[in-house]
Amino acid sequence: MANIEFRDYLRAIRDESHRFREVLTDCDPAARVPGCPAWDADDLLWHLAETQWFWARTVRERPDSPDDSDDGPERPEGHDALLEAFDDYSAQLVTELGKADPADTAWTWSAEQTVGFIHRRQAHEALVHRLDAEQAAGAVTPLDPRLAADGVEECLDVMFGAAPSWGTWHPLQHFLRVDCTDTGDSVWVQVGRFTGTNPADGTDVDEDDIRVVDAPRAEPDAVxxxxxxALDAWLWRRSDDAEIKVHGDRGIYGHFRKAVNHPID
Incomplete structure (x- = not known):
């Protein structure tokens, strides 16, 4: 994948958050958010505000786990108060990340426990929710291709391909390649299954799964x-597949689709 430096992730957080705020300033607070159907525009505004507050606090205070923190800020009443809260929390996140070394240790929900993970994850959080805001307002603009290409890899590797430690990954010798036609970037994905018993509720899990892998010494079963x-928005279930083409084994593609065919907020 094309290398994106941490200063570029920070710039993306700032710019995408600015666009998010700009769009929602005059959007009907009750407008529905197509990518998150349970939310209206003000719910979306508070979600990103609260998320950016949480990660600003995490970078600033470095708790060992989120259990060490309080319940977070109370949601303000009214659209204008939500906008003010967003401005405050978003500025805090940019400031804290700007002061921190991306290589520093910090708690995250991922196996990667670094400030750098937070840079990348929050850049894509802001990007996708900017798209949500634009869809709610009916004012969609293009995603930056370089950031979106990185988002394709991040979505497949982190959001869909990172399984909990209580289960087992069973790889199959079948691979797909996801090609970004405008940037020249490619992501290789191996299909398989994930099995285990969820300790939270005792549920047995046996489902289609994927992992991002280095390019194998084989041709892809599907491309x-x-x-x-378009790929980034499609993987996040924020758009259809009108601009996407599939070549090769439709069965392997179907396995992939089952593994990624669930919503992420």
Whole structure:
């Protein structure tokens, strides 16, 4: 994948958050959010505000786990108060990340426990929710291709391909390649199954799963291709597949689709 430096992730957090705020300033607070159907525009505004507050606090205070923190800020009443809270928390996140070394240790929900993970994850959080805001307001603009290409890899590797430690990954010798046609980036994905018993509720799990892998010494069973922005939005269930083409084994593609065919907020 194209290398994105941490200063570019920080710039993306700032710019995408600015666009998010700009769009929601005059959007009907009750407008529905297509990518998150349970939310209206003000719910979306508070979600990103609260998320950015949490990660600003995490970078600033470095708790050992989120259990060490309080319940977070109370949601303000009214649209204008939500906008003010967002401005405050978003500025805090940019400030704290700007002061921190990306290589520093910090708690995250991922196996990667670094400030750098927070840079990347929050850049894509802001990007996707900017798209949510634009869809709610009916004012969609393109995603930056370079950031979206990185988002394709991040979505497949971190959001879909990172399984909990209580289960087992069973790889199959079948691979797909996801090609971003406008940037030249590619992501290789291996299909398989994930099994285990969820300790939280005792549920037995046996489901289709994927992992991002280095390019194997084999041709892909299937290729999925499209512009980076279209692929990123499609994987996040924020758009259809009108700009996406699939070549090769439809059965392996179907396995992949089952593994990624669930919503992420």
């Amino acid at each position: 999925i291709e499209g512009p980076a922005g």
